[in-house]
Amino acid sequence: MTTKTPWLATHRARTPAARRLIAFxxxxxxxxxxxxxxPHLDDDVELGVVQYPGREGRMAEPLVPSMTELATAVAEAVAADRAGRETVFFGHSMGAAVAYETLRLLTAAGSSTVTRLCVSGRQPDGAEVVTAPRHRTDGELLASMGALGGTRSDVLEDPDLRRMVLDIARNDYYLIDSYRRDPDAARLDVEVVALMGEEDAQTASPRMEEWSSVTTGPFSLHVFTGGHFYLAEHAESVVRLATATSVGSPGSRPVRGE
Structure with a gap:
């Protein structure tokens, strides 16, 4: 049984869906x-995407400023699914940290059906240089977003849309800047798959490999061509990798487009 929740947007529902992929x-x-x-999902896989408050269908809801509050709410929504289906988590950038913390909570509560954690575009402990968290200025946000290439230029050119986007980004940047992974946290018992773009200035292969320390299960690192948002170009390859029955050994060379 699946309980409908605003925290999970289902882009493709199969009846019955034997497995589910949840993206952050x-x-x-x-x-x-x-x-x-x-279009790249197998017929037996349901895609659910975490919908953070303050955007799209949840625009009227207040933004969540802390990792603890966010991960707790997502964990409750994920646990509400009583079907006991095999689940894969895929988190990109900030979403990698949210997925990891959500899985920690589910595991501690004994309610996890997650068998694989995919962490994309974020090192386990974030930036090399950690500074005191603060709310970034518009200029700082625009510079960072422009460097990463994740926001369309036409959105930022519209004053109303730009204000909305910047308010959301300011909240999320503060959330992730305030977040510190607990180095003494109990290790997970799932497969961990790390993914990155070879031209992403925010990640480095040696640091991405540190994700292996969060689990007692198998680990692999896969490098794709492209930058921080490499997954836009390699959607099919990323989906196949995330949902494969067996991921296998890490790729030794960057994956070129299909």
Whole structure:
């Protein structure tokens, strides 16, 4: 039995769906970012995307400023599914941290059906240099978003849309800047798959490999061509990798487009 919740947007529902892939968006992102994944899903896989408050269908709801509050709410929504289906988490950038913390809560509560955690575009402990968290200025947000390339220029050119986008991004950047992973947290018992773009200035292969320390299960690292949002270009390959029965050994070379 699945309980409908605003926290999970279902882009493709199969009846019955034997497995489900749950995606966690990046800072400033929303559930619609993963809509392009739908054509690449197998028939037995349901795609659910975490919809953070304050965007799309939840625009009237207040933004969530802390990782603890966000992960707790998402964990409750995920646990509400009583079908006991095999689940894969896929988190990109900020979403990688949210997915990890959500899985920690589910595991501690004994209610996890997650067998694979995919962490994309974020090192386990974030930036090399950690500074005191603060709310970033419009200029700082625009510079960061422009460097990452995740927001369409026409959105930022519209004053009303730009204000909305910047308010959401400011909240999410503060949330992730305030977040510190507990180095003494109990290790997970799931497969962990790390993914990154070879030209992403925010990630480095040696640091991405540190995700292996969060689990007692198998680990692999896969490098794709492209930058921070490499997954837009490689949607089919990423979906196939995330939902494969067996991921296998890590790719030794960047994946070129199909």
């Amino acid at each position: 968006p990046h800072a400033g992102g929303s559930a619609s970012f993963f809509r392009s994944w739908v």
